[in-house]
Amino acid sequence: MIRADPSRGYPLWHPEPDSNLPKACLTNGLRIGDVGIVTADGSFDLLFNICSPRDHPLHQLCGVPETFRQVHLPIHEFRDFPFTDNPGRAISTQSVNQRNITAEVSGGNSTVAQGSAGLNLEFSSSSAEGAILVLPEGAGKRDFAHLSILRAEAQKNGESWHRFAHINCGRTAGDDLYLITGHHKASSWSVAAFSEAGGSTGLSATFSAGQVVRGNVAMAYSWQVTNPVHWRVGPEQGHSTHKRNQAVFLRGFRIALKQRPFAFFSKRVDVSVQHTDTKSSGPGVSLSPTSLSGSGSQGSWGSRHRSSHGALDRGRMKMLSFPNETAPHQPPSKPCHAFLAERYVDEPDCRRQRRR
Numbered sequence: 001m002i003r004a005d006p007s008r009g010y011p012l013w014h015p016e017p018d019s020n021l022p023k024a025c026l027t028n029g030l031r032i033g034d035v036g037i038v039t040a041d042g043s044f045d046l047l048f049n050i051c052s053p054r055d056h057p058l059h060q061l062c063g064v065p066e067t068f069r070q071v072h073l074p075i076h077e078f079r080d081f082p083f084t085d086n087p088g089r090a091i092s093t094q095s096v097n098q099r100n101i102t103a104e105v106s107g108g109n110s111t112v113a114q115g116s117a118g119l120n121l122e123f124s125s126s127s128a129e130g131a132i133l134v135l136p137e138g139a140g141k142r143d144f145a146h147l148s149i150l151r152a153e154a155q156k157n158g159e160s161w162h163r164f165a166h167i168n169c170g171r172t173a174g175d176d177l178y179l180i181t182g183h184h185k186a187s188s189w190s191v192a193a194f195s196e197a198g199g200s201t202g203l204s205a206t207f208s209a210g211q212v213v214r215g216n217v218a219m220a221y222s223w224q225v226t227n228p229v230h231w232r233v234g235p236e237q238g239h240s241t242h243k244r245n246q247a248v249f250l251r252g253f254r255i256a257l258k259q260r261p262f263a264f265f266s267k268r269v270d271v272s273v274q275h276t277d278t279k280s281s282g283p284g285v286s287l288s289p290t291s292l293s294g295s296g297s298q299g300s301w302g303s304r305h306r307s308s309h310g311a312l313d314r315g316r317m318k319m320l321s322f323p324n325e326t327a328p329h330q331p332p333s334k335p336c337h338a339f340l341a342e343r344y345v346d347e348p349d350c351r352r353q354r355r356r
Helices: 023-028 102-106 147-168 261-265 336-341
Strands: 034-038 044-049 078-085 089-093 097-100 119-125 130-135 139-144 177-186 189-194 203-209 221-225 230-234 246-257 285-290 311-314 317-320 344-347
Touching: 044 147, 078 177, 089 119, 102 119, 119 130, 130 203, 139 147, 139 246, 147 177, 147 246, 189 203, 189 221, 189 246, 221 230
Parallel strands: 285 317
Antiparallel strands: 034 044, 034 177, 078 139, 089 130, 089 344, 097 119, 119 203, 130 189, 139 177, 177 246, 189 230, 203 221, 246 285, 311 317
16 A cells, blocks of 8 residues: 655654653654664563663663763754644544544534634545544644654664573563654644454444543543444543643554573674675674664665665665565554554545545
8 A cells, every 4th residue: 555645654643752761752752863662562661761861750760771872963853743634623534534524523613613723534445444633623743854864773782682681671682672863742632543343334444532631531532433443542541631742643663572581692793894795694783774664765775785675784784675566564563452563544635535
C-alpha cells in the first residue's frame, strides 16, 4: 500500500509515557536520543537517553551502558512543527473511509455538538482489518536533522547497548533496539484497530469528542461500533491533558543483532573498522535508518559499498537503507496494535474516500 505521508513513522498503541518512569520523563514523554524497545503490546520500553547526563533520574534505574557518553546535539539542527496536524485530524489505513458528520450531528446548530471539540467522525470499511488514529486536539512533530551524528553514535556503541539491555536491564536477548530521532506528539488521542470486521457488513464506527472536564478524556471521547473493534483513548485521568507528551508516532534507527544472540553474548566482541562485503557474518549489529514503519529513501547515505538490497557494511556493522519498497519493516509482533504499523493514509478531508 502507498500512504500519503511516509514520514510519520511507527505508531504506538500506547503513546503515553510509562507511569513507572521518573517524573522528569513523564513531563515531556519520549524524547530524541531515547534508546529502548518497541514491545509486543505497542509501547516503548525506555532504557536510557544518549543526550542526558549519567546522573539523570532515568539513568538511576538500570544505569547506563559501559561505553556511554552524553551526546550534545546542536540546537539549530532540530526541526519543530508544532501545528503539523490540525485539531480533528483522523489518520487511517488505506481501506478505511472517513466522513466528518459533526455538522449533521449538531443539526447545523453548533450548541448541540458537545464541548469545545465538538467532533464527530464516521468510519467505514469493507476490509477485514485496519486501524484508525484520531487527534482531537491535533499534534506537532519534532525531528533532528543531522542524522549522521546519531547514526555514528549507534554504529559505534550498538553492541554495547545490546549487552546493556540484556545483561543490565534483563531484556530478552536479540530484541531490536530503537534510537529515536523524531516523533509526533499530541496532548490527547484515540486509537482503534479491527481485525475481524469482514463479511457483508464490514466496519461501521463513529468517534465522538466532547469537552474534556477535569482531565477526564475517557468521559469526553467515545466510540460507537457495530463490529469487534479494539480502541483506546488517552491520556488517562490524572495525567496532564494540556501538554503534548503523548508520542503517537516515532522515527529513528532500528539496531538489530547480525547473529544469533546466544553466540553474541557468550564472548566479548571486538569491533573492526575495516570494510567488509554485505555477506559478512561477523559479530555486530544491523543498523537501519527507519521510520519504524512505512517507506523511506534508499539513497540517503550514498551508494558506496551498497548492495542491490540497499545494504551497507562498515566493519562489523551492517547498515541497511530501511525501510524500502521491496522489504517493508514488520512490526515486532502481531497483536491488534500491529495493524497500526500498516502504511497509513493521511486524510485531512474526511469527505474524501479511498478504497483498496
